Amino acid sequence: MKKPEETDAAPKKKGALRENIEAIVVAVILALFIRTFVVQAFKIPSGSMKDTLLIGDHILVNKFIYGVKAPFIKKSIIPIKDPQHDDIIVFEFPEDPSKDFIKRVIGIPGDVIEIRNKKLFVNGSRVQNSHGVYKDPKIYAARAQPRDNLGPVTVPQGKLFVMGDNRDFSYDSRFWGFVDLVAVKGKAFIIYWSWDKENFGVRWSRLGHLLE
Structure with a gap:
């Protein structure tokens, strides 16, 4: 005949195991919800956004700011606002949707974009800010490639x-065209980690840097 304390032990162990499993399931669901609808981490693999973003920067992207999208169909079920000029966005690369690209918004629907000898114009006005940097003194004619001379082109709806x-x-809209609004995943807003592979060290000064 079993002692009373032995018969009571099994249910307690089963209850504790069940609680742990439930906690893990809830944590996984919560993590998936946050990643899908709220915020997602990305790593910068290339130098196309230098000096704003460096290779090895790890960033967080706000996925809620442009509205809540239904998974898989990429349709906004709760629209909030569209990307604006100078937003740094992560989106599905038009030539290969399995890849994520990160660039800065230069033109929104209806804008007229023109580049003349590396000088950028939006709706006829010269755009001058500290974001865009030019490190190659060469200037290519439009017939050679669209890097330095383009347009004018109007951004479609x-x-x-x-x-x-x-x-x-940077391999961007100058070469492959426009980004669909539905392909935008979110707005980059902070660098939470930065690893300098060449010097094998952490870039401490970049941690917590808010992106503009």
């Missing part, structure tokens, strides 16, 4: 024109 801040070394 439902589209965006984007460019990397490292203007001479």
Whole structure:
């Protein structure tokens, strides 16, 4: 005949195991919800956004700011606002949707974009800010390639024109066209980690840097 304390032990162990499993399931669901609808982490693999973003920067992207999208169908079920000029956005690369690209919004629907000898114009006005940098003194004619001379082109409805801040070394809308608004995943807003692979060290000064 079993002692009373032995018969009571099994249910307690089963209850504790169940609680742990439930806690793990809830944590996984919560993590998936946050990643899908609220915020997602990305790593910068290339130098197209230098000097705003460096290779090895790890960033957080606000996925809620442009509205809540239904998974898989990429349709906004709770629209909030569209990307604006100078937003740094992560989106599905038009030529290969399995890849994520990060660029800065230069033109929104209806804008007229023109580039003349590396000088950027939006709706006829010269755009001058500290974001875009030019590191190659060469200037290519439009017939050679669209990097330094382009347009004018009008941004269609439902589209965006984007460019990397490292203007001479960025593969962007100048080469492959516009980004669909539905392909935008979110707005980059902070660097939470930065690893300098060449010097094998942490870039401490970049941690917590808010992106503009």
